[in-house]
Amino acid sequence: xxxxxxxxxxxxxxxxxxxxxxxxxxxxxxxxxxxxxxxxxxxxxxxxxxxxxxxxxxxxxxxxxxxxxxxxxxxxxxxxxxxxxxxxxxxxxxxxxxxxxxxxxxxxx
Amino acid sequence: xxxxxxxxxxxxxxxxxxxxxxxxxxxxxxxxxxxxxxxxxxxxxxxxxxxxxxxxxxxxxxxxxxxxxxxxxxxxxxxxxxxxxxxxxxxxxxxxxxxxxxxxxxxxxxxxxxxxxxxxx
Numbered sequence: 453x454x455x456x457x458x459x460x461x462x463x464x465x466x467x468x469x470x471x472x473x474x475x476x477x478x479x480x481x482x483x484x485x486x487x488x489x490x491x492x493x494x495x496x497x498x499x500x501x502x503x504x505x506x507x508x509x510x511x512x513x514x515x516x517x518x519x520x521x522x523x524x525x526x527x528x529x530x531x532x533x534x535x536x537x538x539x540x541x542x543x544x545x546x547x548x549x550x551x552x553x554x555x556x557x558x559x560x561x
Numbered sequence: 562x563x564x565x566x567x568x569x570x571x572x573x574x575x576x577x578x579x580x581x582x583x584x585x586x587x588x589x590x591x592x593x594x595x596x597x598x599x600x601x602x603x604x605x606x607x608x609x610x611x612x613x614x615x616x617x618x619x620x621x622x623x624x625x626x627x628x629x630x631x632x633x634x635x636x637x638x639x640x641x642x643x644x645x646x647x648x649x650x651x652x653x654x655x656x657x658x659x660x661x662x663x664x665x666x667x668x669x670x671x672x673x674x675x676x677x678x679x680x681x682x
Contacts (some may be wrong), residue, residue: 483666485663485667485668485669487606494656494672494673494674495598495658495669495672496672497663497668497669500663500667500670501663501666501668504663506663506670507662536605540606540608547620549608549623550596550608550611550667551608552598552606552608553605555606
């Protein structure tokens with residue numbers, strides 16, 4: 453199975469923009485989905501497909517992709533966006549398996 | 562309401578067997594694959610495998626193949642994750658997840674609340 457690599461931690465000032473990246477060979481073929489996880493809670497899907505937000509997810513969350521890198525951008529970060537974020541995609545085996553990224557801790561200052 | 566409800570926390574000893582469950586409601590259970598995800602204490606998410614509840618066809622991550630078994634009983638809309646011989650390293654939170662509104666997009670938009678499994682002598 454392939455790997456998806458994320459920066460361990462990033463920080464952003466309240467109201468500013470932060471981009472979280474996810475790198476992996478499988479991203480050349482498949483879109484990433486992105487999950488927000490707050491302490492003690494189950495993950496929540498925030499972005500999927502080319503750039504789709506599930507119902508209830510604020511429009512300050514957006515996704516993009518280029519080559520082997522997928523990105524999640526939070527434009528105008530809020531205090532409640534402080535959380536761990538994980539990307540996920542199919543792996544490159546062709547067997548319809550999935551893999552999560554290593555995770556990024558976002559701190560809102 | 563579409564939801565996945567998991568069974569409660571478990572405390573087991575090494576070598577014991579265990580089966581945890583994930584019950585779907587509010588949607589057509591047999592229409593969407595269910596995945597299992599592990600999260601060890603203080604660590605990240607790991608995709609373990611998935612099952613098609615309509616025919617119980619499974620895919621496993623190579624990291625978990627042979628260590629766990631995923632099954633389903635479509636008559637009661639429930640998926641299972643089981644171990645035949647637990648190890649201390651199986652201590653983790655386990656989530657089930659599926660894709661409903663995001664179906665076809667390789668994304669999990671519905672998650673269970675998680676089941677904490679603690680294995681200790």
